[in-house]
Amino acid sequence: MDYLKQQNLASVPALFVICRYLATRPDGEDEAALRRVLQPRAMIANQGPAPRDDERRDVLPASLEVGRDIELLDAQGSRRERVWSLRESVRAEVAAVPAADSRPFRNLVLRSLGARAMQVIESGERPADVALALTWLLQGDPLSPLSTSWSDGPEMAVRRSGLDLAVSSPEQWRALVRWARSLGLATATAARQKSYLVVDPTKAVDDTLGRLPRQGPAETWFRQLHSLLPVLGHRALISALPGPRGSATEIPAATALAVCKLERAGRLRLLQSDDASSTVVLRLGHQVRQVGEVHVVEAVA
Amino acid sequence: MTSTMKGFRCWNAGSVRQTVYSDIGALPSDADAVFLAAHTPVTLAHPRGEELPGATSGERQVLDALLASVGDVDRNTIVAVTGGSGTGKSHIVRWVNAHLDASDARFHVLYVPRAVQSIRELLRRLVVGLPDGGGKELLTRIDAAIGNTNPAELQDRLLEEMRLALTWTLEPQMATDDESAAERAVREERNSLLGEPDEQGKRRDGLADLLALPEVNRALLRPEGRLYRLVQSLYSETSRRDEQQEAFTPADLPLRQPGLRRALAGKSGLIELWDIICHDPRPALDLLDEALRSALPRTLGLRAHNGETLDLLFRRSRQTLRDQGKELVLLFEDLAQFGLIDGELYDQFTIQPGSDLAPLRVLFAVTDGPYDKLPLTVQTRISHRFIVNSSALQDREAFVARYLNLVRVGRAEVETRWSQAQDSDTGDWVRNACDTREDGLPCQFRDECHKYFGAVEVAGLGRVGLYPYNGLALRRALDARGPSVTPRDALDVCVSEVLIEADAHIGRGTYPHERVRERFDFKVQRAKDVVLGGRTGEQAERLYRALVVWGDETELAPVIAEAFSLEVGVSRSQGTPALSKSGPQTEPRAATKTSSPSPLPPLFQWRNDDHLADDQVDFYRACLLRLVNSRLDLDQDLFHTANGEGAEILTRLFNRMSFDFPTDARGRRPGAGTVTFPIQRNDDDVRVLVAARWFDEHGHWDPERGTWPWPDGHDPVDLMLALECRLEQWANEVRVAFLSKVAGRDLARTVVGTRAVALIASGMPPHDVSDLDRVLSSPTSTSSATPAWASAWRAAAEALRKVSAVGWVGQFAAVRQGDRGGPQLIDAAELTAGLQTVLRSPVAHLRRVVEEFNDSAPVVASAARDLLSAVEQDAPSLLRDVTSAVETLAEGLEHAEPRAVAKAAREVGRRARDSGLFRPADGWNDFAEALDTLEALPAGLPLDWRRNEQESEAAEALAVEHWAGSAIAGALALQVVRNSMAATRQECVRSNSVAGDVDQRRREVRKKLKQVEEHLQALGTSEVRHG
Known part of the structure; x- marks a missing residue:
């Protein structure tokens, strides 16, 4: 299923409130009931007419569909009267997410989205457009960020990469930026003249540290990282990108940036090793570093 | 003999003190050798006077002009050397004096050096210097005038003499043929201020009459006034030259004192005069100066009706010299010395020689301003005017090098050699210390010293080493004195102070010491940590100073480091690199063509304790605020701060002033309850500011694509990481503080809960209130309350009116997206649970709102307080x-x-x-x-x-x-x-x-x-x- 093109208004924050509410409803809710409680009439009435007729109507169903596709939600029943519920496999994890700190939830979405993309690839199909677009984005150079404005560079870059199948309009680009920010893969940094999308998966990696080996050979560690977060540069996803691709064996610069920041923050230690077979190359700008071992200094609970 | 330059000095503080006199006035009159040994020839313009045959240049042409007419007994020669302060005018007079042959039978020389400061000493010099041998009576009379009165009485006498001068002595000025309209206006104004003579010739209704008024009298005699300071200087053994060059100021007249016009009642002429003075006091003040100039000689007895006067002494001397067939040569290093008694001198200039009077050959130096004010009678008699139009600092290095050589040779030897040179008429009599230091042989370090510290070619000396300077350091030393550095400035600091301090500190191995920053231009173009290349430790600061001043922020020659006892060590790149450098990065970056100069030097200067301009501080604050704000990502957790209450809370918590620059920056300090990020003058913070500025203005980290040059010595990756990590840290602190302020989702829950309680107090059944939609949308009840519950009812209605739960929920518990960013979904799980909690204990809820949310949501807390109070009352x-x-x-x-x-x-x-x-x-x-x-x-x-x-x-x-x-x-x-x-x-x-x-x-x-x-x-x- 394509998210950017078909469920353009789906978003991680919307999934957050949906899943949190459904976590309190073991038997689930139908869409109308969900709408009543998550989209109270008072809130809607207060906003006046929507600029686009389908905007309000679509945020909830679009997010529900995406939630179902990445296997956070289940839907039972006929299309009009489907009862939505949170999957039991994630209920405890969602219920444990603090109300005012959605980072664990966003990491769950990122992992689920990645897992779903890998699943689709394994079945011989094309992964969701957002998974492809994020993977493409994360192959970019953090030292030369793209503008957040579609027509100010991104459009050309997307076309050059043959990624039109995933992103081809300002609305879809905005949705991609929204996904990238929410999933901790990029920051929208406001400079004096304009805003830039800096690819930087530091938050995503940081929130995944607890699921990674406390220490181990770099090659293994990064392979596990890609396994958990395929959009960071899993070989299979990179292979699914259209057009020419960078080396699948090298750690993308954005990931290099993330681990370097985490090293500076004292969260990781990147060590050299004599064992060349387990070494990975981190390249960022003109700086290159060979890392043999990775130690997680403080495991995330 | 030492084998290295470590701690080497080829001068000492004593020799500096004995040989370097920046103020010619302080140079003893018998120290011609010292003076001449370091004298730098100057070039002069010669705008007035005929060009002399065999045209010479520099000081020599002044000497030639002065002596050109010797033998012509019918004409005086008056030569003026003019120029700005500190340009070396007095040096020229001094040079002429040194090159006049005192034994020449054709003239008698009276030389008044600038060292003579007080009027009494000046007169004594004149009296003693004139050949007649008289003058004792004059000196006695002047001593009596001063010694037999106290300062207050002398001051009063002076004022009375001024009044007499205004009444009787000063004459109205006549029009001249070539008078301009402006000059005519000034003249007529002056004459008008003098008043009109009555039938006895006494001028009335003029400035003199105003001086008789007690109010004016008191103002002129007031402590610290012009007259007070002048009289005090007469009683001092020494006085500053400028005390006699001062002028009356508006403060010397009671211009704003009330009651003056009342005191002048009935004197319409004076009232009119006073009004004119109040409107523009300058002409009156000029006339007072003129009156004082006339009054002082009379008060001091210089113009007694009987006995010796200065005029008489000069006449007698000139008569004596005429009889002897000699001429009188007068050399004044600074005409301004004569100040208020210059009139006596000028009188002599105007008296032409004749059969009974010897001619005068006068040379004086005077700054441009006083020159222009010389009386017309003097101006018209000036034979030659020379203007110092090239500073001795035209060749700055050579100027300083002469003094460096002088202090190395020392005063005693200079004087010996000068004496020998006069006897043998040798030209280049000063030896080059670098070439002769070792018993006539070159200094053992000359070659390497000249190579690394530099040397300059000096006429008459050869190559003179710049040690302890090098070319860069000398440039920085001179630049530090400003664009209009004078020789005097240069000598005071660049030679005297620098050499004296360097002697001690090089000896102790502590050079360059902290004050070097003040002595030298310490402007930098690169970040300190880049210049130091990661070197730290106790020597780092000293090394940094050396690198800046002697190395121009790049590198230091080993010989320089050795001389200053510095261990340079191996540099490394600043900070810990995230990754090692690969090939291309280690190559020096080729200069990229950019459209603007780097805006970073002020930041680097600030790192070195300079003040950071307000606009710079403002810029960095705004830039950092913008960057951090964009990293907060509060919307991901359903908090929205673009406007409304969310924006207000965030702005109170985090604003431009959160970036707390040191106290010299403008603006208030961050207030209590504000997140504060101290910005310190350290390498890390400067690096973050550099990175922030680069990214803010370029939006990338590509040095080749900048509009201004990439900050030299910084690696793009390291700069990016420095900024990224700091923004992350700051954003996290702001985020934590914000969440603490709104108590997570509690603020939204609180608002919903408060509204629910208000609905209950309005009579809505609690069961209905448990429905979130009804709480958000329920209109205020229109039914009335029982009398017992009236207050609570009103408070509830007010709370419902004030607390718009829709707005708060939209700001603090909603998903907002879409073209207008309106709320799309709300965090129903959290709000519903919160509502249930409130309904279980509504009063406890109100109490908690009052206690905990007064700061973050004052409107809600106020509504809750009023409601709680009314409920408890009713x-x-x-x-x-x-x-x-x-x-x-x-x-x-x-x-x-x-x-x-x-x-x-x-x-x-x-x-x-x-x-x-x-x-x-x-x-x-x-x-x-x-x-x-x-x-x-x-x-x-x-x-x-x-x-x-x-x-x-x-x-x-x-x-x-x-x-x-x-x-x-x-x-x-x-x-x-x-x-x-x-x-x-x-x-x-x-x-x-x-x-x-x-x-x-x-x-x-x-x-x-x-x-x-x-x-x-x-x-x-x-x-x-x-x-």
Whole structure:
């Protein structure tokens, strides 16, 4: 299923409130009931007419569909009267997410989205457009960020990469930026003249540290990282990108940036090793570093 | 002999003190050798006077001009050397004096060096220097004038002499042929200020008359006034030259003192004059200066009517010299020395020689301003004017090098060699210390010293080493003195102070010491940590100073480091690199063509303790605020801060002033409750500011694509990481503080809860309030409150009006996206759970809002406070009313439905009314209304309700409020019914004794009455019991 093109208004924050509410409803809710409680009439009435007729109507169903596709939600029943519920496999994890700190939830979405993309690839199909677009984005150079404005560079870059199948309009680009920010893969940094999308998966990696080996050979560690977060540069996803691709064996610069920041923050230690077979190359700008071992200094609970 | 330059000095502080005199006035008159050894030839313009044959240049042409007419007994020669302060005018006079042959029989030389400072000493010099041998009487008289009076009296005499000068002595100026309109206006103004002469020739209604006024007199004699300071200087052994060059200022006149015009009452001429002076005091002040110039010689006795005067002494001397066939050469290093007595001197200039008077050959130096003010009589008699138009610093390195050589050779040797040179008429008599230091052989370090510290070619000396300077350091030393550095400035600091301090510190191995920053231009173009290349430790600061001053922020020659006892060590790149450098990065970056200069040097200067300009601080604050704000990502957790309450809370918490630059930056300091990020003058913070500025203005980290040059020495990756990590850290701190301020989702829950409580207080049943949508949208109730609950009712209505839960929820608990960023979904799980908590203890909720959210949500806290207060105030009376009502209803209705009771009572009443038995006779409407109320009472009124003593009255009141009104109204209605029934019954009883034809109707009434008798009986019993 394509998210950017078909469920353009789906978003991680919307999934957050949906899943949190459904976590309190073991038997689930139908869409109308969900709408009543998550989209109270008072809130809607207060906003006046929507600029686009389908905007309000679509945020909830679009997010529900995406939630179902990445296997956070289940839907039972006929299309009009489907009862939505949170999957039991994630209920405890969602219920444990603090109300005012959605980072664990966003990491769950990122992992689920990645897992779903890998699943689709394994079945011989094309992964969701957002998974492809994020993977493409994360192959970019953090030292030369793209503008957040579609027509100010991104459009050309997307076309050059043959990624039109995933992103081809300002609305879809905005949705991609929204996904990238929410999933901790990029920051929208406001400079004096304009805003830039800096690819930087530091938050995503940081929130995944607890699921990674406390220490181990770099090659293994990064392979596990890609396994958990395929959009960071899993070989299979990179292979699914259209057009020419960078080396699948090298750690993308954005990931290099993330681990370097985490090293500076004292969260990781990147060590050299004599064992060349387990070494990975981190390249960022003109700086290159060979890392043999990775130690997680403080495991995330 | 040492083998390295470590600690080497080829001068010492003593030799500097003995040889370097920046102020020619301080140079002893017998120190010509020292003076000449370092004298730098100057070039002069010669705008006035004929060009002399065999045209020489520099000082020599002044000497030639002075002596050109020697032998011409019919004409004086007056030569002026002019130029700005500190340009070396006095040096020229000094040079001429040194090159005049004192034994030349053709003239007598009177030389007045600038060292002579006080008037008394100046006169003594003149008297002693003139050849006649007289003057004792004059000096005695002047000493008496000063010694026999106290300063106050002398000051008063001076003022009186000024008044006399204004009245009698000063003459009106006549027009000249070539007078301009402006000059004419000035002249006429002056003459007008003098006043008009009366028939005796005494000028009246002029400035002199104003001086007689006590107010004006007191102002002129006031402490620290012009006259006061002048008289004080006369009593001092030494005085500053500028004390005699001062002028009267507006403060010397009582221009703003009230009452002046009153004192002038009746003197219209003076009033008019005073008004003119008040409008523009400058002409009057100039005239006062003129009067003082005339008065001082008289006051001091220089112009006594009898006995010796300066004029007399000069005349006698010139007569004596004429007799001897000699001429009088007068050399004045600074004409301004004569200040207020220059008139006596000028008189001599105007007296032409003749058969009885020797000619004068006068050379004086004077700055441009005073030169222009010389009296016309002097101006017109000047034979030559030379203007110093090239500073001795035209070749700055050579200028300093001469002094460096001088201090190395030392005063004693210079004087010996000068003496020998005069005897042998040798030209280049000063030796080059670098070439002769080792017993006539070159200094052992000369070659490497000249190579690394530098050397300059000096005319007459050869190559002179710059040590302890090198070319860069000398440039920085001179640049530090500013663009208009004078030789005097250069000598004071660049030679005297630098060499004296360097002697001590190089010897101790502590050079360059901290004060070097002040002595040298310490402007930098690169970041300190880049210059230091990661070197740290106790020597780092000293090394940094050396790298900046001697290395121009790049590198330091090993010989320089050795001489200054510096261990340079191996540099490494600044900070810890994230990754190692690969090939291309290690190559020096080729200069990229950019459109603007780097804006970073002020930041690097700030790192070195300079002030950072306000606009720079503002820029960095705005830039950092923008960058951090974009990293907060609060919207991901459903907090929105673009506008409204969210923006207000965030701005109070985090704003431009959160970036706390040191105290020299403008603006208030961050207030309490504000997140603060100190920006320190350290390498890390400077690196972050550099990175922030680069990214803010370029949006990338590509050095080749900048509009201004990439900051030299920085690696793009390291800069990016420095900024990224710091922004992350700051954003996280702001995020934590914000979440703490809004207590996570609690603020939204609180607002929803407060609104829910207000709805309950307005009479909405708690069950209805548990529906989130109803809380968000429910309009204010329009029904009225019972009197006991009126305050609480009003407070609740106000709270509902003020607290728009929709707005707060949209800001603090909603998903916002779409073109307008409006709220799309809300965090229902959290808000619903919160609502349930509030409904369990609404009063506790209000109390918590008041205590915890006054800061973050003052409007909500205020509404909660008012509501809580009103509820607590009204609760006791409401509970009393409810208790009473419940009892009334329970007892009165005796488990019957109110509607049934009302129906029966209505029937009885109607029949009684129809029978004329209803009482009170005019109470039917009230009775009917009460019955309506009874009929409308809800069926489920809890008439078994009892006050729960475990709960507070406020909580209980809120719990019963939604039915309390009905119960109280019902009880009141029941009371009306009971009263009517009781009165009607009495009327029926009374009517039983009255005969009539209404027996049948009476029986019917009795029958109905019997049906309700039980109820009425019960009501009557209750009424009796309750009184």
